Amino acid sequence: MSHRKDRLLAEVRAYHREQESGGRFEPGVTEIWPSGAVLDANDRVALVEAALTMRIAAGSDCRKFESAFARRLGLRKAHLTNSGSSANLLALTALTSPVLGERRLRPGDEVITVAAGFPTTVNPIIQNGLVPVFVDIELGTYNATAEHVARAIGPRTRAISMAHALGNPFQAAEIAELAEAHGLFLVEDNCDAVGSTYRGRLTGTFGDLSTVSFYPAHHLTMGEGGCVLTSNMALARVVESLRDWGRDCWCEPGESNRCLKRFSYQMGTLPEGYDHKYIFSHVGYNLKATDIQAALGRSQLNRLDEFCAARRHNWRRLREGLDGLPHLLLPRATEGSDPSWFGFVMTIGPEAPFTTAELVAFLEERRIGTRRLFAGNLTAHPAYQGVEHRVSGTLTNSDIVTGRTIWTGVYPGLTDEMIDYVVTSIKEFVAARG
Numbered sequence: 001m002s003h004r005k006d007r008l009l010a011e012v013r014a015y016h017r018e019q020e021s022g023g024r025f026e027p028g029v030t031e032i033w034p035s036g037a038v039l040d041a042n043d044r045v046a047l048v049e050a051a052l053t054m055r056i057a058a059g060s061d062c063r064k065f066e067s068a069f070a071r072r073l074g075l076r077k078a079h080l081t082n083s084g085s086s087a088n089l090l091a092l093t094a095l096t097s098p099v100l101g102e103r104r105l106r107p108g109d110e111v112i113t114v115a116a117g118f119p120t121t122v123n124p125i126i127q128n129g130l131v132p133v134f135v136d137i138e139l140g141t142y143n144a145t146a147e148h149v150a151r152a153i154g155p156r157t158r159a160i161s162m163a164h165a166l167g168n169p170f171q172a173a174e175i176a177e178l179a180e181a182h183g184l185f186l187v188e189d190n191c192d193a194v195g196s197t198y199r200g201r202l203t204g205t206f207g208d209l210s211t212v213s214f215y216p217a218h219h220l221t222m223g224e225g226g227c228v229l230t231s232n233m234a235l236a237r238v239v240e241s242l243r244d245w246g247r248d249c250w251c252e253p254g255e256s257n258r259c260l261k262r263f264s265y266q267m268g269t270l271p272e273g274y275d276h277k278y279i280f281s282h283v284g285y286n287l288k289a290t291d292i293q294a295a296l297g298r299s300q301l302n303r304l305d306e307f308c309a310a311r312r313h314n315w316r317r318l319r320e321g322l323d324g325l326p327h328l329l330l331p332r333a334t335e336g337s338d339p340s341w342f343g344f345v346m347t348i349g350p351e352a353p354f355t356t357a358e359l360v361a362f363l364e365e366r367r368i369g370t371r372r373l374f375a376g377n378l379t380a381h382p383a384y385q386g387v388e389h390r391v392s393g394t395l396t397n398s399d400i401v402t403g404r405t406i407w408t409g410v411y412p413g414l415t416d417e418m419i420d421y422v423v424t425s426i427k428e429f430v431a432a433r434g
């Protein structure tokens with residue numbers, strides 16, 4: 001490293017120290033965000049270092065992050081994307097690839113998914129001309145059970161695509177077994193659950209494909225970013241092709257002829273020997289991330305264990321602090337799981353002497369941020385009116401969640417003092433109304 005660069009990066013560390021607020025927590029004044037990025041001096045240095053090197057497109061940092069992250073999850077391949085939503089789009093679209101032969105998903109095929117959650121878990125189903133089959137969730141875990149999924153399987157069902165709700169694993173082992181037994185693909189949206197385990201195994205490792213988001217609210221951040229993971233090498237190739245314009249070639253940027261046959265292919269109705277770099281085997285996108293994002297991701301990855309531990313700690317402190325409180329259904333981990341939580345979810349009881357809006361207003365007044373379980377029942381939103389879908393059973397709990405469920409933060413930027421203030425505030429509110 002040049003002396004000048006050393007000096008610059010040392011300055012960056014000094015600048016970082018200067019920027020750290022170190023301000024004391026003031027109850028009712030300091031914001032208690034529901035989520036946020038936790039960035040340290042190493043992250044700032046990683047970003048500046050990548051900028052100094054002017055690694056502005058996808059390159060070696062992306063590849064290094066992909067290898068390290070795949071290894072971390074015990075999977076063979078990870079492909080970085082520009083968001084978790086793009087990762088979901090790639091994972092679902094990969095299942096429609098002609099490479100899969102008879103198993104490929106075709107327009108009109110059904111994919112089982114959950115009605116109450118984040119829209120871009122579901123959207124790729126619709127965007128690929130497939131039909132979402134919505135199942136309900138349980139209150140408390142906020143996941144669909146294997147039973148819900150089993151009941152939804154019909155003659156046109158070809159895949160299951162679901163998210164681990166706010167970090168709480170769905171019954172991934174049982175649902176993977178169901179998928180196997182019925183010849184269905186399983187996509188795990190692991191965007192909110194990196195580090196969670198179900199029956200001792202990491203979420204994101206049960207499905208044919210899984211996805212992650214690196215938006216600042218998530219367990220690791222790159223600012224924007226996402227990832228598709230799989231151990232199925234055929235699917236990995238498809239994901240890469242779809243991410244990189246649909247190309248058939250798998251050379252890195254700046255690389256040529258890795259396959260040693262660059263000018264010897266004959267594909268489609270192209271002339272023999274057409275440059276493989278420009279042969280397209282999928283109707284693809286460009287959903288790549290950049291090295292600047294990946295440099296931040298590599299730095300963040302060093303803190304994954306610490307971040308997951310903090311999320312568990314904060315969740316437990318809230319759970320114990322609020323235990324026994326009337327009128328609020330407190331969250332519970334899916335049996336057999338150890339969630340790396342995304343948020344602390346509460347559902348207001350039907351007989352509660354207060355409304356969701358009143359509780360939210362009270363907390364927001366105290367600078368305690370709240371969020372909804374994302375969209376709640378998606379089928380109630382304007383975007384989904386008129387979209388072909390099937391509902392299996394009823395969506396009673398999804399509707400309850402839409403009306404009466406909120407969550408507060410557990411992210412690693414929160415201190416015990418903040419968490420205790422959340423606990424006392426909720427207790428005070430309930431006592432005053434009860």
Ligand SMILES: Cc1ncc(COP(=O)(O)O)c(C=O)c1O
Nearest residue numbers: 083084085118163191213214215
């Ligand atoms: C479960 C789930 N899936 C997908 C996404 C989309 O991720 P991104 O914001 O990176 O597109 C989110 C975003 O929070 C999410 O919670």
